[in-house]
Amino acid sequence: MNSPKLFLTRSLKSLASLVKTRTGLPSPIVGGAVNIVAYHRVVADIAKAEREAIRGLVVSTETFRRHCELLQTAFEVVSLETAAPFLDGTRRVKRPLAVITFDDGYLDFYEVAFPILNELGLPAVNFLPTNFMGGGKILAHDRIFWLVKLAAEKRISIRAALEKAGIENAAKISGKRDSLAVCDALVHLPNARREKVISELERKIGESAFEYPREYQLLDWEQIGEMQGKGIDFGFHTANHVVLPLEDDAALETEIFAGKSELERRLNRKVVAFAYPNGAYNARIKNAVAKAGFEIAVTTERKINLPVKSDLLALGRISLCEESTRGLKGVYSPKVAALRLGV
Numbered sequence: 001m002n003s004p005k006l007f008l009t010r011s012l013k014s015l016a017s018l019v020k021t022r023t024g025l026p027s028p029i030v031g032g033a034v035n036i037v038a039y040h041r042v043v044a045d046i047a048k049a050e051r052e053a054i055r056g057l058v059v060s061t062e063t064f065r066r067h068c069e070l071l072q073t074a075f076e077v078v079s080l081e082t083a084a085p086f087l088d089g090t091r092r093v094k095r096p097l098a099v100i101t102f103d104d105g106y107l108d109f110y111e112v113a114f115p116i117l118n119e120l121g122l123p124a125v126n127f128l129p130t131n132f133m134g135g136g137k138i139l140a141h142d143r144i145f146w147l148v149k150l151a152a153e154k155r156i157s158i159r160a161a162l163e164k165a166g167i168e169n170a171a172k173i174s175g176k177r178d179s180l181a182v183c184d185a186l187v188h189l190p191n192a193r194r195e196k197v198i199s200e201l202e203r204k205i206g207e208s209a210f211e212y213p214r215e216y217q218l219l220d221w222e223q224i225g226e227m228q229g230k231g232i233d234f235g236f237h238t239a240n241h242v243v244l245p246l247e248d249d250a251a252l253e254t255e256i257f258a259g260k261s262e263l264e265r266r267l268n269r270k271v272v273a274f275a276y277p278n279g280a281y282n283a284r285i286k287n288a289v290a291k292a293g294f295e296i297a298v299t300t301e302r303k304i305n306l307p308v309k310s311d312l313l314a315l316g317r318i319s320l321c322e323e324s325t326r327g328l329k330g331v332y333s334p335k336v337a338a339l340r341l342g343v
């Protein structure tokens with residue numbers, strides 16, 4: 001039988017290892033660093049969202065509010081553009097800074113997250129894939145997730161559809177048991193191939209008509225315009241949310257250069273911040289981003305952004321979802337949250 005003390009020691013040890021594996025960061029974050037956090041969607045019904053969407057993309061309203069309040073206690077929460085001169089050493093950090101970022105421009109940013117940010121007086125930036133805004137289109141990763149989920153539920157094999165779309169390792173991918181792993185493999189494809197996969201899957205599964213969930217919807221330009229100037233900035237996230245290193249130079253013209261101009265025209269202002277879709281970049285992509293005139297670019301690498309030494313075109317971020325700050329009991333844990341957010 002375990003003594004209470006032994007049990008406690010073990011619990012603390014497992015908590016420590018849980019936090020270590022989930023954060024990958026030492027804690028607390030060293031003084032003077034800029035802590036950039038990354039979200040996708042904030043949802044009212046987390047149980048539903050975790051069933052119907054990629055889990056790593058959703059956080060509940062309550063947890064998001066707690067995160068914001070926690071960040072406010074330990075950091076000065078500033079916009080990304082305000083943080084830039086501290087990151088390149090032009091200005092010295094007095095109080096640790098935090099930046100709240102969102103990717104993909106989901107509709108619930110307007111409906112759920114923005115009112116909370118507004119109430120707490122916190123700035124944030126949302127990185128937009130321009131071609132998807134306002135047109136009722138749904139992002140590839142959500143479509144793929146939904147199609148793979150439906151196929152699994154209806155016990156429909158997706159192998160033939162993948163083969164038809166020209167996927168070489170169709171058997172291996174379709175044989176994976178974990179739907180998220182299948183989804184991940186199909187998202188990380190060149191965009192033209194990925195679209196082919198989606199239309200083949202839609203055809204296969206669409207035999208019994210289906211609709212994508214409303215929660216996959218994105219912002220329209222009117223909502224974006226309303227939030228602009230109310231503490232919300234908008235950055236660029238390519239035209240079509242492509243995995244940039246998989247695209248050739250001609251595609252970069254559309255995805256980076258033309259897309260940036262389109263966003264600037266829509267926002268009627270210069271856009272200097274960029275987020276690499278899926279965090280994917282290399283030297284060629286970074287050069288293109290710099291050439292297009294971006295001054296700040298964020299990745300999904302879990303690294304601490306130190307003043308002076310930070311590469312402004314490859315800044316690290318802490319990606320957060322509901323799962324990130326759950327404790328051993330499977331519910332929100334203030335201790336895990338403090339460690340995860342570097343407080």
Ligand SMILES: [Zn+2]
Pocket residue numbers: 103104237241277278
């Ligand atoms: Zn994205």
